[in-house]
Amino acid sequence: MLQNKIYQNYFIEIIKTFLIIVLGLSLIALTVRAVNFLELIVDNGYPVFTYFQYSFLNIFGIAPKFIPLAFFIAVVVFIIKHISDSEFIILWTSGVKKIELVNLILLSSIIVLIFYLMLSAFLTPLALNKSRQLLSQDKLNSFLPTIRSQQFSDSFKGFTFIVDKKINNEVDKLFIHDTGNNLKNFSSNIDDVSSTTIIAEKGIINKRNMFLINGQIISAKKKDTVEVINFEQLDINLTNLATSTIKMPKLQEISTFKLLNCFVGNQNKNKFCNQDAKKEMMPNLIRRLILPFYIPVISLLCSFLLIRNSTVFIDKFLIYFINFFLLIFTELFIRYTGMSDQIRDTYIILPFFLIITSYLFLIYKFKKKISNI
Numbered sequence: 100m101l102q103n104k105i106y107q108n109y110f111i112e113i114i115k116t117f118l119i120i121v122l123g124l125s126l127i128a129l130t131v132r133a134v135n136f137l138e139l140i141v142d143n144g145y146p147v148f149t150y151f152q153y154s155f156l157n158i159f160g161i162a163p164k165f166i167p168l169a170f171f172i173a174v175v176v177f178i179i180k181h182i183s184d185s186e187f188i189i190l191w192t193s194g195v196k197k198i199e200l201v202n203l204i205l206l207s208s209i210i211v212l213i214f215y216l217m218l219s220a221f222l223t224p225l226a227l228n229k230s231r232q233l234l235s236q237d238k239l240n241s242f243l244p245t246i247r248s249q250q251f252s253d254s255f256k257g258f259t260f261i262v263d264k265k266i267n268n269e270v271d272k273l274f275i276h277d278t279g280n281n282l283k284n285f286s287s288n289i290d291d292v293s294s295t296t297i298i299a300e301k302g303i304i305n306k307r308n309m310f311l312i313n314g315q316i317i318s319a320k321k322k323d324t325v326e327v328i329n330f331e332q333l334d335i336n337l338t339n340l341a342t343s344t345i346k347m348p349k350l351q352e353i354s355t356f357k358l359l360n361c362f363v364g365n366q367n368k369n370k371f372c373n374q375d376a377k378k379e380m381m382p383n384l385i386r387r388l389i390l391p392f393y394i395p396v397i398s399l400l401c402s403f404l405l406i407r408n409s410t411v412f413i414d415k416f417l418i419y420f421i422n423f424f425l426l427i428f429t430e431l432f433i434r435y436t437g438m439s440d441q442i443r444d445t446y447i448i449l450p451f452f453l454i455i456t457s458y459l460f461l462i463y464k465f466k467k468k469i470s471n472i
Contacts, residue, residue, distance in 0.1 A: 105190070106203050113177050113207045121169035125162040132157065145234070153233050159226035160351065163219045167429065170211050170394055171422050174204060174401040182404070197465045201402045205458075208398035215391035220355045224387075227352040246270060246304065262302075270302045273311065294319045299333070309335040350383050358384055381437035385446060392450040393429050397422055399457035406464050 133154045145153075181187050191197065246252065248265045257280070263272035275297040299314030311333040318326040350358070358380050361372040403418050436443040 109203055110207055113173055113204065114210065116176060117170050117173035117211060120172055121162060121165050124165040124169060125158055128161045129154065129158050149233055153230045156226045156230035159223045163215065163223055166211065166215050167394060167397060167426055170208065171397050171401065171426065174398055178401060178404045197405050198462060200405065201461055204398045204402055205395060208395040212391050212394045215394060219387040219391060224352055224354055231352050268304045270304065273299045273302045307337050309337060311335065350379055355387055378437040381443060382434050385433055385436045389447050390429055390433065393425065396425065396450050396453045396457065399454060399461065402461055
């Protein structure tokens with residue numbers, strides 16, 4: 100009964116340490132990335148609430164990248180801490196076998212593996228797709244934040260502008276060039292307009308509306324003619340102005356089932372299913388479905404720290420090096436899995452081979468240690 104309680108405490112300790120590390124690393128990375136997301140407000144005029152929603156949903160794309168490293172650190176900290184406190188020696192002398200502790204660490208890795216699979220295969224694509232939908236659904240909140248004095252802005256599709264001076268919501272000497280048919284309604288012949296240029300002495304910006312004073316509307320026709328209209332006052336509604344932010348979902352934002360359907364289902368159902376795209380899809384699927392299985396490998400490699408001998412100091416750094424090499428290997432070679440069938444098959448088979456061989460080798464070393472006593 101006491102032994103089960105100890106195992107339960109050990110298990111909770113590993114999982115809790117892992118969660119703290121992965122959450123801490125993810126929040127640090129999210130904070131750095133959230134600074135870059137500020138351009139959604141400053142350059143593209145999205146609402147502040149959309150910015151916070153988008154930033155929060157992106158944590159689901161950041162966290163999986165830190166899971167292998169976080170679990171490695173958690174297991175190493177757990178083993179080194181209890182070895183230093185001589186707690187494991189008490190367990191060994193009370194008759195507890197080292198392989199039982201290895202099984203406990205392996206069990207914790209399987210829990211992390213399941214968590215990793217759920218996150219990478221289901222929650223992450225769903226959250227990232229939702230964040231992309233936020234950018235595609237939200238219209239322009241306010242035109243004012245996108246305006247900077249004496250700086251060209253092309254934050255909107257086919258819509259470029261510059262102002263000489265900006266004071267609060269008032270601007271001086273405004274220049275607008277539209278090639279996206281956002282302002283074609285100001286011409287007498289809408290269908291014949293290829294681009295529209297507006298020059299104004301002053302302007303007042305109110306959210307999605309722009310009120311211009313004293314200027315010209317220059318409409319370039321498709322037949323190389325120009326139409327010029329002078330105005331004293333002009334009211335422009337910018338509600339339908341589209342930002343240049345990428346709104347089509349990327350591969351990491353597409354459902355795992357849709358990606359799998361490209362390989363096992365009807366390829367004509369999805370537009371992105373083609374031979375070239377499959378080379379990019381394969382690393383993405385491998386990352387979601389195979390990379391998590393390297394977590395048990397990390398747990399077993401870290402379990403070699405339980406083997407005590409005269410060269411334990413050298414062994415520690417060797418085990419650290421092997422684990423870091425494994426973390427780097429899984430990240431570097433995953434991108435080549437779509438280029439070569441041999442690399443893909445090796446990447447898929449390797450974690451299962453390492454799990455079996457590492458576990459059997461640990462059993463052998465522990466039994467050999469007992470026989471030498």
